[in-house]
Amino acid sequence: MEAIQPRHISDEIKGFLKNVDFNTCLTCGTCAGGCPVSGISGELEGWDIRKVLRKLVYGMVDEIVDSKFPWVCTGCGRCIHACPMKIDIVYLMKIMKKLRDRDKVPGILHKGVLKVLETGNNMGIPEKIYMDVLDIVGEELREQPGFEDFNLPIDKDNVDVAFYPNSKEISADSDDMKWYWKIFHAAKANWTIPKDNWEAVDWGIFTANDEASMTLAKRKIDFVKSHNIKRLILPDCGGGSLGARSSIEKWKAKDPSLAIDYLYIYDIFIEYMKEGRIKVDKSKNTKIHTWHDSCKHGREAERMFGQGKYDEPRWLLQQCTDNFVEMHPTRENAFCCGAGGGAWAGPYKEERNYYGRKKAESIKNSGAEVVVVGCSNCRDQILRGLKPKYNLNIEVKYIWEIIAESLIME
Amino acid sequence: MSFELNGVFYQTDKEGYLENPENWNKEVAEYMASTVDTELTPEHWQVIEILRDYYQEYGYPPQVKVIVKTMQKRFGTEKGNYKYFYQLFPKGPYLQAYKIAGVSNPCKWM
Incomplete structure (x- = not known):
């Protein structure tokens, strides 16, 4: 029987991993106890996050990067929340995703990132279809009592808040947009949605593509600044809100003149209710x-x-x-x-x-x-x-x- | 995956959508219709024509709301409504109409 030999780890990987201190891991398994992946069957049978950490300690980085484990992990953070030593497992899984060759990113996620960078939305929906859908949904809303004078504000200057739709709403679940629109209309809100680069969500965060997340956040900053908009409503999508918020903060750290005010969707509705x-x-x-x-x-x-x-x-x-x-x-x-x-x-x-x-x-x-x-x-x-x-x-x-x-x- | 019609092979993706929408023709539509239990009538063709027109012009298939609105403009409210659309394509736009019209399904991951 051969002893396990640590694999050669490139400087690039070492660079990523230096932010994680495995020496503090108590191997207690609390992370795995709180993680819903534990007990999984099929290809990952026998895997859990504690074992993944031990494999990484042994230098078995490639085995983790090539597995589907980092893509089954949802980055929910329950592991680090429970970890007595606060080892940043979410960050570690992000690095494992980052090390995956882009053409081997599972499913359509990387394709969506390329599409949003190229066209302004994850599905490459052309402007004509986007505008047609918005027109039709607006028309349908005007048929409802109380909303007869509804007008969708697109690319408006000097408004209070900017709000972004996502491509799922434009391609399939278009009626879902009516709920937001109704609330804004009832509150007599001074708001707008963008005509270009309108995608709310950030698949860069799903594929550990920081450059893409930064580009998407910069587009939102540019929109808010160029239209003199007071505040950005962060995307409702959890990942979208986290990606936008962290990247906006990074831009602000790089250049304070890029700072913008933002708030969560809940906050704006609370404002409307509290103000009557x-x-x-x-x-x-x-x-x-x-x-x-x-x-x-x-x-x-x-x-x-x-x-x-x-x-x-x-x-x-x-x-x-x-x-x-x-x-x-x-x-x-x-x-x-x-x-x-x-x-x-x-x-x-x-x-x-x-x-x-x-x-x-x-x-x-x-x-x-x-x-x-x-x-x-x-x-x-x-x-x-x-x-x-x-x-x-x-x-x-x-x-x-x-x-x-x-x-x-x- | 692929199928053959009159000596020509057509590639499909794993869900049976035509791999290259440019290769679409009426025989392909008939074949695709047979895979989703549909017998094409002139009324089906009116919808398929809208899908194809949009696809040719914008490189992207229209959303169901846009199809219904265009039907309304071309043929009046009797045909321009959701009930009529779903009577023709009970399995829905993506599983049935898009497939027959030979356009890819951008929503298959939704």
């Missing part, structure tokens, strides 16, 4: 509601920026219903739905649904009839992945869907 600009009717929502914490709005935002968005969506939801229950575990301990980190758009459906089983249990145990979310990936995974897979008898709604459908129009 929108009013909602609680009697419309009598079913039992629960809140699903997006990891990137909650735990990961807290770790990276010092505060997670836990209270804000709960406050909003409780303005719309008196029938609210928590899931367990919740807030910073909540389980990921399984779709984060690009897993929803990725090709590993079985692994994604396995990952989400813990969330499905939390949902079932809560007794809720309506699961409310604030991230489009979480929504799709819970509605189209977990609900059929685990026979969940639930409705899945966006928080802005509930607000929009409960609006009292004056």
Whole structure:
């Protein structure tokens, strides 16, 4: 039997790995205990994050980079949250993704990154189709009582907030945009959406392509600056918000003149409610509601920026219903739905649904009839992945869907 | 994957969409329709024509809302509505209409 020999590690990889101190790892396995990947079957059977860390200690970097493990990890951050030594496993998995040759990035993720860099949106939707869809959705909204004078503000100067759609809304789920639009209209908001480079989400963060994330954030900064817009609403997509926010902060550190103000979608709706600009009717929502914490709005935002968005969506939801229950575990301990980190758009459906089983249990145990979310990936995974897979008898709604459908129009 | 029609081979992706939409012709449409249990009528062809027109002009297939709106403009509200569209293509735009029109499905990962 041969002894295990550490593989040769290139200087490039050493450069990446020098930010992670494996000597502090207690090999306690707390990370694996809290990670939904543990216990997985199929190609990754027997793998868990503790074992991955040990392999890396032995220098088996290639084995991890070539495996699907980093792409099954959703970057939910439950491991580092639980780790007594706070080893940055999310960062480590990002490095493993970064080391994958771009032409071997699984599924369509890298293709989407190239498309957004080239065309301004992940799916390469031409301007004509984008504008046609916006026109038609606007026209449909004007047919609803209270919205007869709705006009979609595109590329407006000197407005209060800029808001970005995502390509899923333009290509398929276009009616979903009406909820945002209704709220802005009811609040008499001074807002705009961009005509070019309109993609909200950031697949650079899903493929560990920092350069792409920086480019996408710079486009948003340029749009806000050139139109003299007061604030950017960060994308609802968890990864999109984290990618945009961290890259905007990096640009600001490089050049303070690029600083822009931004806020989360929850914050703007709270403003509208507290200022009395929108009013909602609680009697419309009598079913039992629960809140699903997006990891990137909650735990990961807290770790990276010092505060997670836990209270804000709960406050909003409780303005719309008196029938609210928590899931367990919740807030910073909540389980990921399984779709984060690009897993929803990725090709590993079985692994994604396995990952989400813990969330499905939390949902079932809560007794809720309506699961409310604030991230489009979480929504799709819970509605189209977990609900059929685990026979969940639930409705899945966006928080802005509930607000929009409960609006009292004056 | 591929299929053969009149001695010509056509490549498809793993979900059965025509690999190269430029190779599309009416025989291909008939063949694709047979793979999704559809017998093409003149009404189907009106929708397929819109899909092809859009694709030729913009290099991208139109979203279902755009198809319905264009149907409304060309043939009036009787044919320009969702109910009519889904009667023709009950499996939906992506699984049925796009496939028959030989355009790739940009939404297959959604």
